[in-house]
Amino acid sequence: MTRHLAGRFLQALLVMLVMSFLVYGLIGLMPGDPVELMAAGSPKMTPDDVARLKALYGVDRPLLERYWHWLSSAASGDLGYSRLTSQTVTAALAHPLSNTVALMATSLAVALLAAFPVGVIAALRQGRPLDHGLNLVAFAAISLPVFWLGLVLIILFAVGLAWLPASGVATVGGGGLVDRLRHLILPVAALAVASFGHYMRYMRAAMIGALRQDWIRTARAKGLSWAQVVLRHALRNALIPVVTILALDVGTLFSGVLVTETVFAYPGMGKLIYDAVMGNDYNLALAGLMLATGLTLAGSLLADLLYGLLDPRIRFR
């Protein structure tokens, strides 16, 4: 088990390394390097100045050399300065990260709390009208563009009814826990709907698979009540595939987070990455993207761990 996890951890590190190089290369292809941006801002700079500055900042060095330099300082904890926020990148990441974790965790919890029971009910009523209806609801949820759902929620609840705030994390100039929670409701709702659709379909499929097994019939024949069979025998086994898929879904969830944060002007990682890419803030964009990738990979590692805990038969070599 430990060896398996160590192997997976190394694999994840390798993916991070490959990703960081790819992203570093791609960001180098975005319009304008930092010195060109500076030159565009101050018309008095001569081409000589530009060349000198390029040499000073190392922008004229070959890609591999620059990447190696970035990587070695990143490894020692120095991620550089953010152009847009005039802070160190580490400082600029702190708040957005905690905001995003709050948003992701809440919407994940809401989606799962709704999807698990609904998925189980649909599986138990498989092929009946209720199942068809619930399936259609799930498909509708999957097919909704997250950003549009966000827009509609804002129009309905913030503009029309004026019940909830339309954007941000808290009212300017303070606001306690209740205020923060009120700001979370709409973005969480927008994110949770799409996730609910996916999770409900996973849960339903896994539950149908589990209920079809022979040991379900055995458990019934032993005289256990239907509820016991469903909850103790079928559900526990159905959870195994669901947990794996869930962890692989963290990347998808993060994509949803990015658009949701943009629509709701919610200062999290997604909006930060978007703003950094759009504003040519290379250091910040790079660090943000790597953090998002790390978050996703951590999710799949967690799945491996849970997989082993949920299914005692699995003992990795």
Place this chain on the structure above:
Amino acid sequence: MKRLAAHPPAVFGLALLLLLAVAAAAAGMAEGWLGFDAEWLDLSAQMAPPSALHPLGTDEVGRDLLLRLLRGGQISLAVGLVTALVAAFLGTLIGLTAGYLGGPIDALLMRLTDGVIALPLLPLLIVLGAVDPTRLDLPAELFRSELAGLVRIVVIIGLVGWTTVARLVRAATLTVKVQDFVRAAEALGAGPARIMAVHILPNVVSPMIVATTLSVGNIILLESALSFLGLGVQPPLPSWGNMLSAALEQMYSDPALAIWPGTLIFLTVLSFNLVGDGLQELIDPRSGKD
């Protein structure tokens, strides 16, 4: 087809798709009929409510909303379908190779697939969308036209959209490659490329079609999200996604501008998903009802 008819949601999806396609195709006709095109600015009627001249009203600069929706539909549907085909081609190539050759090549390709699935795609697509292709020393004229902009989106999304097809095709290849006719072809001395193309490919067409249909919906969602963020289809060319980003600014004054494009994205994606689900049940009845 006949068996698909027994699956009402799929029939509904198919009908809706046909309707949307016909409506989008009729955009040119509607323009001729109304006497103006989707880009004409009606300066006497900006953000106008529905009227006889503008059945769904006009947008913030006075363009007819209905015509823009139809033109946008042409773009969104075309980009979605073409990208899905590109992704299907890539996915089939990768799935066939991994499944038939097996061994370390299979392991490598499948780790790659897992990797792409697990990544936060949208942030990556944003970086790809922001890349300036002229920095690759390619001639700048190549990237000026509207068509080049569309090709770019197709390539960007196609690069990450192949995973579903690859996995399903690989799984089907694994079951086909151990059958006798493949063994016979191998014994006759056919090379791997020929066996994959002539003997295996025709037998993995149905999972390929299912996966492609299911991925069209996802691709349209990605395209609309990218266009919404300003990195997909570029205005003045309309797409449902970029119409929504314009609508975001008018949200308080004219919410109707936001309702229509989103509803159309929703209905299109829903239709593709329902049809895909129906097809999946046809080739794998166990996955759905008994």
